[in-house]
Amino acid sequence: MNGVHDLGGMQGFGPIEPEANEPVFHADWEGAVLAMNIAAMTQRLYNVDEFRHGVERMGAARYLATSYYEHWLASIETLLVEKGVVSRAELEARTAAFFADPDLPLPRRSDPALVARMREAIRKGAAASSEERPSARFRPGDRVVTRNMHPPGHTRLPRYARGRRGAIERVHGVFTVPDSHAHGRGRQPQPLYSVAFESRELWGAAAAPRERVYLDLWEPYLEPDGGSGDGRQA
Amino acid sequence: MGGKHNGPAEPRVALRVRALESLLIEKGLLSTEVVDEVVRVYENDIGPMNGAKVVARAWVDPEYKRRLLADGTAAVGELGFGGRGGGDRLVVVENTPAVHNLVVCTLCSCYPWPVLGLPPTWYKMPAYRSRAVLEPRKVLSEFGLEVPESVEIRVWDSSAEIRYMVLPERPRGTERLGEAELAALVTRDAMIGVARVGALV
Numbered sequence: 001m002n003g004v005h006d007l008g009g010m011q012g013f014g015p016i017e018p019e020a021n022e023p024v025f026h027a028d029w030e031g032a033v034l035a036m037n038i039a040a041m042t043q044r045l046y047n048v049d050e051f052r053h054g055v056e057r058m059g060a061a062r063y064l065a066t067s068y069y070e071h072w073l074a075s076i077e078t079l080l081v082e083k084g085v086v087s088r089a090e091l092e093a094r095t096a097a098f099f100a101d102p103d104l105p106l107p108r109r110s111d112p113a114l115v116a117r118m119r120e121a122i123r124k125g126a127a128a129s130s131e132e133r134p135s136a137r138f139r140p141g142d143r144v145v146t147r148n149m150h151p152p153g154h155t156r157l158p159r160y161a162r163g164r165r166g167a168i169e170r171v172h173g174v175f176t177v178p179d180s181h182a183h184g185r186g187r188q189p190q191p192l193y194s195v196a197f198e199s200r201e202l203w204g205a206a207a208a209p210r211e212r213v214y215l216d217l218w219e220p221y222l223e224p225d226g227g228s229g230d231g232r233q234a
Numbered sequence: 235m236g237g238k239h240n241g242p243a244e245p246r247v248a249l250r251v252r253a254l255e256s257l258l259i260e261k262g263l264l265s266t267e268v269v270d271e272v273v274r275v276y277e278n279d280i281g282p283m284n285g286a287k288v289v290a291r292a293w294v295d296p297e298y299k300r301r302l303l304a305d306g307t308a309a310v311g312e313l314g315f316g317g318r319g320g321g322d323r324l325v326v327v328e329n330t331p332a333v334h335n336l337v338v339c340t341l342c343s344c345y346p347w348p349v350l351g352l353p354p355t356w357y358k359m360p361a362y363r364s365r366a367v368l369e370p371r372k373v374l375s376e377f378g379l380e381v382p383e384s385v386e387i388r389v390w391d392s393s394a395e396i397r398y399m400v401l402p403e404r405p406r407g408t409e410r411l412g413e414a415e416l417a418a419l420v421t422r423d424a425m426i427g428v429a430r431v432g433a434l435v
Binding site for chain 2: 005006007008009010011013014015016017018019022024025026028031032033034035036038039040043045049052055057064067068070073076077080085090091094095097098099101102104106107108109110111112114117118119121122124125126129136156157158160172173175176177178192194202203208209210211213214215216217218
């Protein structure tokens with residue numbers, strides 16, 4: 001979707017403001033959000049592509065007005081309700097209860113097996129690559145043009161790189177396509193490429209020389225360059 | 235968890251989190267010790283000190299550096315690093331006198347967790363994500379890093395489950411240092427590509 005999360009090339013956000021000696025977490029609740037998200041994905045309540053799309057769906061104004069872990073919380077709440085893990089009514093009632101009495105205790109529950117599973121999940125991670133090896137259409141050095149597409153759902157082809165000409169840098173292998181995996185249509189693995197774009201192709205003649213952007217793009221995002229294609233914008 | 239910042243004026247977001255936590259605990263999907271363990275791991279075990287060890291090893295061991303650039307996932311695995319938040323694969327890109335690399339995720343905030351830990355706030359904010367691909371040289375200069383026009387800048391926008399880490403140039407004057415001393419020089423920002431590793435003062 002052409003959401004506000006797709007920030008590449010936008011202007012007006014001002015200077016970058018690094019924080020000296022930044023702590024890993026700025027408040028306890030941030031760590032709790034991180035842990036809930038890892039726990040939910042480890043227990044397969046939703047997948048990472050659904051999670052990212054949940055953030056994208058939180059609303060543009062709210063996205064810009066809230067912090068990273070608030071984005072995460074919004075997506076976790078959305079997905080747990082949509083998946084039926086919690087109901088909207090019980091979430092609202094429980095939230096109201098904590099607003100009314102911030103000192104309400106958390107329930108006590110010991111679960112060493114889940115702790116062990118989480119440690120293992122953090123140690124091993126989750127695979128997105130596939131053993132399947134459909135033959136890759138492109139090879140390093142091939143000229144490609146990205147599709148000019150504007151799907152209403154999740155995609156990982158940023159707006160700034162649509163309808164642009166680039167060159168295949170390398171073939172990464174075969175990976176889950178987020179566009180389908182975020183919408184319950186399975187992994188549908190496809191070849192994934194590193195594609196190099198000259199800054200002038202992305203930003204026009206005024207762009208600085210000797211700058212290149214590399215994106216990791218799935219085969220369905222790409223067309224061979226030189227054909228009539230649907231890609232190139234007028 | 236302890237009350238690190240959760241003072242009397244606890245923000246509403248903190249209470250929303252506690253509400254959701256309490257429901258997930260009741261449903262058998264979470265426990266407070268799970269939260270404590272995740273926080274402990276990311277505060278203590280996983281952070282840029284991991285990536286710094288990788289960089290220092292690559293600086294002193296040319297054969298390791300070759301393996302690191304050929305297959306980052308396997309090479310950092312040799313040092314015991316890998317796993318969650320690493321996407322599926324780590325690609326290490328080398329800075330040279332002719333090429334400077336910079337890592338960003340314009341669509342969300344993908345970052346090589348196993349070697350750098352959780353990303354700093356500026357990496358996740360719109361200013362960096364919007365500008366790193368559009369005007370990288372200007373962004374770098376705001377970080378205090380002037381990259382001459384003769385040097386090519388490569389920006390790696392992490393749009394899939396591939397994660398990127400920069401192998402910075404080894405500073406001059408460090409020839410006599412051992413691996414641990416070298417690792418102490420390597421900063422998170424140098425491995426994102428917004429800084430160089432400084433020479434010894």
